[in-house]
Amino acid sequence: MSDDIPEVVVNRLPLYARALTRLAAAGERVVSSQRLGGELEVTPAQIRKDLSYFGRFGTQGRGYDVDGLLERLRAILGLDRRWRVCVVGVGRLGQAVLEYEGFARQGFHMTAAFDASAAVAGRTIRGVAVRAMDELEASLAREPVDIAVVTVPAAAAQEVVDRLAAGGVRAILNYAPISAHAPPGVVVRQIDPVVTMQAMTYHLKAPDGDR
Amino acid sequence: MSDDIPEVVVNRLPLYARALTRLAAAGERVVSSQRLGGELEVTPAQIRKDLSYFGRFGTQGRGYDVDGLLERLRAILGLDRRWRVCVVGVGRLGQAVLEYEGFARQGFHMTAAFDASAAVAGRTIRGVAVRAMDELEASLAREPVDIAVVTVPAAAAQEVVDRLAAGGVRAILNYAPISAHAPPGVVVRQIDPVVTMQAMTYHLKAPDGDR
DNA sequence: CCGTGTGAAATTCTTCACAGCT
DNA sequence: AGCTGTGAAGAATTTCACACGG
Numbered sequence: 001m002s003d004d005i006p007e008v009v010v011n012r013l014p015l016y017a018r019a020l021t022r023l024a025a026a027g028e029r030v031v032s033s034q035r036l037g038g039e040l041e042v043t044p045a046q047i048r049k050d051l052s053y054f055g056r057f058g059t060q061g062r063g064y065d066v067d068g069l070l071e072r073l074r075a076i077l078g079l080d081r082r083w084r085v086c087v088v089g090v091g092r093l094g095q096a097v098l099e100y101e102g103f104a105r106q107g108f109h110m111t112a113a114f115d116a117s118a119a120v121a122g123r124t125i126r127g128v129a130v131r132a133m134d135e136l137e138a139s140l141a142r143e144p145v146d147i148a149v150v151t152v153p154a155a156a157a158q159e160v161v162d163r164l165a166a167g168g169v170r171a172i173l174n175y176a177p178i179s180a181h182a183p184p185g186v187v188v189r190q191i192d193p194v195v196t197m198q199a200m201t202y203h204l205k206a207p208d209g210d211r
Numbered sequence: 212m213s214d215d216i217p218e219v220v221v222n223r224l225p226l227y228a229r230a231l232t233r234l235a236a237a238g239e240r241v242v243s244s245q246r247l248g249g250e251l252e253v254t255p256a257q258i259r260k261d262l263s264y265f266g267r268f269g270t271q272g273r274g275y276d277v278d279g280l281l282e283r284l285r286a287i288l289g290l291d292r293r294w295r296v297c298v299v300g301v302g303r304l305g306q307a308v309l310e311y312e313g314f315a316r317q318g319f320h321m322t323a324a325f326d327a328s329a330a331v332a333g334r335t336i337r338g339v340a341v342r343a344m345d346e347l348e349a350s351l352a353r354e355p356v357d358i359a360v361v362t363v364p365a366a367a368a369q370e371v372v373d374r375l376a377a378g379g380v381r382a383i384l385n386y387a388p389i390s391a392h393a394p395p396g397v398v399v400r401q402i403d404p405v406v407t408m409q410a411m412t413y414h415l416k417a418p419d420g421d422r
Numbered sequence: 423c424c425g426t427g428t429g430a431a432a433t434t435c436t437t438c439a440c441a442g443c444t
Numbered sequence: 445a446g447c448t449g450t451g452a453a454g455a456a457t458t459t460c461a462c463a464c465g466g
Contacts, residue, residue, distance in 0.1 A: 008435070014409035015390065032447060040390045044447090045437055052449055060448045061444040078412035085408075096307050097404075102388065106405050146415055147408060171411040173404060177313065179226065179251045187414045189407045193308075193384060194317050196400045197296075197358060198225035200382040201289040203398045204357055219457070243425060255425090256459055263427055271426045272466045 009050045013077055015040055016047065020070040032063035083108050084145040086169075088160050089152030090115040090123075090130050093175060097149050098125045108147065112139055116156070140167035147171040154178050161188070220261045224288055226251055227258065231281040243274035290318055295356040297323040297380075299371050300363030301331045301341050304386060308360050309336045319358065323350055327367070351378035358382040365389050372399070 019039045023031055033044035051057055051069075054076055058064045074080045085108045087094050097103070098110055113130045115121050121132040131139055148169045152160050157176030164172055171187040174180045177195070182188045230250045234242055244255035262268055262280075265287055269275045285291045296319045298305050308314070309321055324341045326332050332343040342350055359380045363371050368387030375383055382398045385391045388406070393399045 006435070010413045011410045013413070014406040017409070018388065018406070019390070034447080041392065043437070045439095046435095048447090048449060049436075056449065058448050059444070060442070061446050063447065076413065077409055078416040079409060081412075083408075083412060083415075092307050092310065096303050099303065102405050103408070106409065108405070108408055147411065149404075170415055171408075173408060173411070177229065179230070181252065187411045189411055191402060191404055191407060193360075193402055194313050194319070195225040195229070196402060197294075197314070197319055197382075197384060198228070198288055198290060198317065199222045200358065200384070200398045200400055201292075201294060202221045202224070202287065204294075204381055205289040217457070245425080254459070256461095257457095259425090259427060260458075267427065269426050270466070271464070272424045274425065 005053050009053055010077075012042065012046075012050055013073055015042075016050075017070060017073045017077065017079065020066055020073065024066050024070060028066050030063045031066050031069075033058075035063075079107055081107065083147055084111045084143075085109060085147045085149060086112040086114065086140075086145040087128075087149045087151060088114045088133075088136070088164065089150060089156075089176075090120045090125065091151065094149075094151035095125060097151060097175075098128055111143060111145055114139070116152075136163055137167050140164075140169065144168055147173065150174045150176055150180075152176060216264050220264055221288075223253065223257075223261055224284055226253075227261075228281060228284045228288065228290065231277055231284065235277050235281060239277050241274045242277050242280075244269075246274070292318065294319050294358055295322045295354075296320060296358045296360060297325065297351075297356040298339075298360045298362060299325045299344075299347070299375065300361060300367075300387075301326040301334075301336065302362065305360075305362035306336060308362060308386075309339055322354060322356055325350070327363075347374055348378050351375075351380065355379055358384065361385045361387055361391075363387060 016036065019036055033047040037044045037047050057069050057072055085103065087097050087110060090098065090113050094113070098113060103110065110126065110128050113125065113128050114133050114136050115130050116133040121130050123130050148164045150157055150160055150172060154176045157174065157178050158180055161172055161174065161180045161182055165182050165186045170185065172180070172182060173189055173191060175191050177192055180188050227247065230247055244258040248255045248258050268280050268283055296314065298308050298321060301309065301324050305324070309324060314321065321337070321339050324336065324339050325344050325347050326341050327344040332341050334341050359375045361368055361371050361383060365387045368385065368389050369391060372383055372385065372391045372393055376393050376397045381396065383391070383393060384400055384402060386402050388403055391399050
């Protein structure tokens with residue numbers, strides 16, 4: 001229902017949703033921006049402003065209905081759907097991704113997997129058949145996926161991203177340590193623990209309590 | 212050697228370093244901000260501005276010496292040192308972290324690992340002995356680490372972060388799906404593929420090429 | 423001429439502060 | 445009395461544009 005929502009805002013919404021899920025599980029019915037912000041180390045004003053991009057979900061004087069806001073956020077983010085996910089590259093990391101229950105629990109269902117190695121292709125992991133890389137396009141045409149997780153070596157990653165984008169995949173979560181390029185309309189996000197650590201060490205150089 | 216460098220800037224430096232590493236390996240001697248920006252989808256002005264926080268590394272009319280700039284960035288980020296890393300939580304993900312060569316290749320050496328399960332504690336993975344959780348404090352006192360990777364279940368994560376911080380660990384890379392709190396002076400970064408995916412689905416709701 | 427380094431302008435994002443509803 | 449929703453102020457970040465050096 002709208003657009004030019006800042007990307008930073010969209011990126012915070014899943015955190016709000018997760019905190020609300022926890023509050024709901026703890027039996028909380030109502031939460032203020034103050035309280036929610038405390039959990040997440042985000043200012044109350046930030047939360048209210050973020051939510052205001054999408055509508056008015058709170059009750060003045062009371063706060064937000066936990067279940068109600070959670071449901072709204074899930075709808076906004078598209079978490080009330082089932083998403084089909086494929087994994088490309090079934091090495092150690094790819095296997096861990098395939099076997100991680102946290103994705104399915106949030107509606108991300110692994111429906112296909114691909115690997116270049118003959119040793120791996122043909123196996124079945126958590127009920128997902130691992131196919132050879134050259135079956136990628138045919139498989140995507142037959143059974144489309146919404147999101148691809150790329151866990152191939154760096155040298156192969158850009159080509160995989162190109163093939164996935166050409167095959168109609170609209171979101172790619174890339175674990176390979178490259179800055180992947182993708183055509184417009186394809187959302188790419190990077191997961192890169194080494195780069196994240198490298199930014200942390202900048203702060204460790206300082207003798208002690210930096211800041 | 213200075214301060215209040217914006218965090219966004221620090222977070223981009225490892226990407227510059229990585230691109231330079233690749234260029235150096237490809238035999239490139241000199242690179243312009245234009246070219247480097249092309250690789251990374253960052254504007255040339257952004258790169259020049261970022262670097263200008265730390266000094267003047269380029270040559271007008273030519274660009275940057277690839278090796279020279281890389282060395283400077285590595286020094287700025289502290290990548291010219293060896294960092295001691297421990298892993299807390301040796302489940303599937305923790306094992307993958309212990310066994311991933313990408314960390315050691317960048318100077319992040321796994322020197323200790325901890326797990327609450329008796330089935331895992333006592334084993335040795337890639338030369339790293341897995342200790343019981345209650346040995347954490349004693350181990351850190353005996354052999355300090357600079358950085359901890361937290362790969363325990365969500366319910367245990369905050370307590371682990373507290374104990375690590377109390378034990379003198381100054382940087383924590385948290386894979387558990389919680390917003391971890393840490394005392395000032397302790398740098399915490401989050402790796403959360405589910406949250407990342409959840410932000411991507413926001414863009415997938417739109418019928419097609421959404422921007 | 424080409425490309426850096428950088429003030430200044432433009433833009434984006436966050437915080438303030440308060441009117442208004444409950 | 446408490447807390448949302450939101451314009452407006454303020455801060456942070458990015459981009460512009462150009463003087464200057466190679």
